[in-house]
Amino acid sequence: MMPAQAFPPDDENERRRAELQDSLARFLEENYSKILSFLLRQCFDPHLAQDALHEALIVTMDKWEAVSACDKPLYWVRRTAWHKLLSLHERQNGRSLVPLEPDEVAEPTSAYEAEMVLRYTLSQLPFRQRAVLALMVEGDTDEQIAMQLGLAVTTVCTYKSEVRRKYRELFRSGADEGTPA
Template sequence: MENDRQDTLARLMEEHGDRLYRLCLLLLRDPHLAEDAVQDTMLKAWRGLDSFEARASEKTWLTAIAVNVCRDYRRLYWYRKRLDGEALLEQIPAPPDAEPQDDGILRQVLALAPKYREPVLLYYWQELTVPEIAALLHEKENTVFTRLRRARAQLRETLKGWDDDG
């Protein structure tokens, strides 16, 4: 039984570890805290393996745990004191199938208020659906839709002329 749990946890880490690290790094803006958050996420997943009922996918379940761990980190005084501002974008590993991109959009997304940043990152970078995002953020679907719309409007405004050559 214990070996099954270890095998399951190893599989979860292998399948989802890089994605969770990217998410935690985007949310926390610190590579060391992101590593800690992924470890805490996996520890919580380990403890909750027996209660996982598969009502959601493993990806959604782990993402929800990771978002909550990152939120807990951000509430702590030492996190706010340690944060040096801008994320270390060059340290965010690209997804295996991703093409190189300009990080200007990501910088603007990271500058959004957390209530807008989280849904945008979950929708566009984690490729979760609005119902999945609503469930893991404990918000109504309409709230998530509204926050995505407002975030897009803010990004449209801040990125006006961003890709112009002249």
């Protein structure tokens, strides 16, 4: 093989790498906070969530070529980060994290207050239901949730109704609002 002929593909490689790096940067710019807040809704321990995301992103960077080819790279990263979080949590000997104190829950009026109510609800759920609720915030469908969490679709349905029931139970005394659908 002639060395001269190696140039164009190299060039091609170079260009491709630059492109990938670009797309990765854009992807992270867009999604980093989103994934982090998803993780924070899982474990309430910012350090653990950051560590899990850090690990997951290193893998993402390494495999970006394959990952970016996915239909939804965000789902891939989110799934990986979730698994990392679970295994980190297990390595912590499954020590349960401090549950949040039930705050004075009035009708939330801002996104921040809604987040607080949401966090409290999350803290009252087992870990898989917690993940389902966190993905409900993102607006994912049952199938999408099932795929990201490695669950069956029926399970996601069951968990969703469980989550709704639990939410009603927690805030039943919240007075005048209508019952959720």
